[in-house]
Amino acid sequence: MxxxxxxxxxxxxxxxxxxxxxxxxxxxxxxxxxxxxxxxxxxxxxxxxxxxxxxxxxxxxxxxxxxxxxxxxxxxxxxxxxxxxxxxxGEGGDLAIGTGPLLAMLLPDLGRHLLTECPAIHLRASVRTPEHLVQELLDDRIELIFGNSWAIRDIPDLEFYSVGSIRMAFVVRAGHPLTTQSRVTTGMLARYPQASAAGASVAGLPLETGSFICDNFHVLRELVSQTDCIWLAAPSVLADDIAANRLAPLKVDDFPDIESEVAMICRRNRTLSPAAQSLVEHLRALLTAHGRRP
Missing domain, CATH: 1.10.10.10 (Winged helix-like DNA-binding domain superfamily/Winged helix DNA-binding domain)
Incomplete structure (x- = not known):
């Protein structure tokens, strides 16, 4: 020049x-x-x-x-x-991330952590299923994705790192007919509409009634609290709703406990920004704490 x-x-x-x-x-x-x-x-x-x-x-x-x-x-x-x-x-700049719907309830905690550690940061979060976020990642519009990676494992330009896991269970509204049963089976679950972020059939259950599919966690939570829908979700994330008797987890006799892996998904051979690294470590700590909850 x-x-x-x-x-x-x-x-x-x-x-x-x-x-x-x-x-x-x-x-x-x-x-x-x-x-x-x-x-x-x-x-x-x-x-x-x-x-x-x-x-x-x-x-x-x-x-x-x-x-x-x-x-x-x-x-x-x-x-x-x-x-x-x-x-x-890691104290400034822009950080754009994507998360799966399951982790939407953890975003306020993640945002609070990052803005406390890095008050000059500009954080943008998109909440969608990882398969819908992956193009944003490949186009460098977001730096990383937090979520379940099973649907995008075959994409060669991505790398996957486990951040932790979270226990899943079927959740219904307090007062749902299934909460009065001494024994609940998957056959009984199939009689009720299913709420899901990903697809019409929840965890492979037969679909005998209607369904509601939405990638917004808060919408799903409100819907389930007001209808007879069943929802495969994380009780630890919904702990406040369960304690307030708005939602209730179900014990299903013939359905195994599920630990859903939470992965950090990023572009291959890309170095994460310090702010992103801080966010990954905080999410790992959050998931560990959630794993200790009953």
Whole structure:
């Protein structure tokens, strides 16, 4: 490049002080060195930036445009320098992630952690099933995905790292007819509508009635609390609703306990930003804590 930031600083210092000598003092260089710097710049681009006379230094019409552009470039360079320092420490910049619907209830905790650790960060979170988020990841619109990876394991440009797991169980509204049964089987579950983020059939159960499919965790929670839908969800994530007697987990005799893996999915051979690494570690700690809950 024919332009360097040092010469731009020289130009803006002269414009600010209206004097070569005062600008040289501010820049801690000699006045002849500053004069040579400006002369070199003017010769290289074939224009005159300052008119000099006994009354001082005045920018030319073209010089005023150069000064305006130089100030904008220098502001951008200062912003970049500031942001790079923040990025290196994970304290600023933009972080875009995607999560599966199951982890939507953990997003407030993840966001609180990151904004406490990195108050200058701009965090954007998309909540969809991982197979719907993967194109955003491949297009570099998000940095990573948290969720179940079984549906996208065959995509070659991705890497998968286990972050933890979370116990799943069937959940219904408090007062649901199944909560009064001494014994619940999968055949009994199949008589009721199914709520799911991924597909019409929940965990391979036969679909004898209707279903409601939505990748918004909060919508599913509200629906299940107000209808007879059954929902395969994480009781630990719904602990407040269960404690408040809004939802109730079911023990199903012929259905095994499920531990759903939570993976971190990212582009192959990509280094995570410090903010993303901090988020991964915090999610791992959250899942460990959830795994200890009854």
């Amino acid at each position: 024919d332009i360097d930031l040092t010469r731009l600083r020289h130009i803006t210092a002269i414009a600010r002080t209206g004097s070569f000598s005062r600008a040289a003092d501010d820049l801690h260089i000699t006045q002849p060195a500053l004069s040579r710097s400006i002369a070199t710049f003017e010769k290289r681009f074939g224009l005159r930036i300052f008119d000099r006379d006994r009354s001082g230094v005045v920018p030319t019409a073209m010089g005023r445009l150069v000064i305006e552009e130089a100030e904008r470039v220098l502001r951008a360079a200062r912003d970049l320098n500031h942001n790079l320092r923040l990025y290196a420490k």
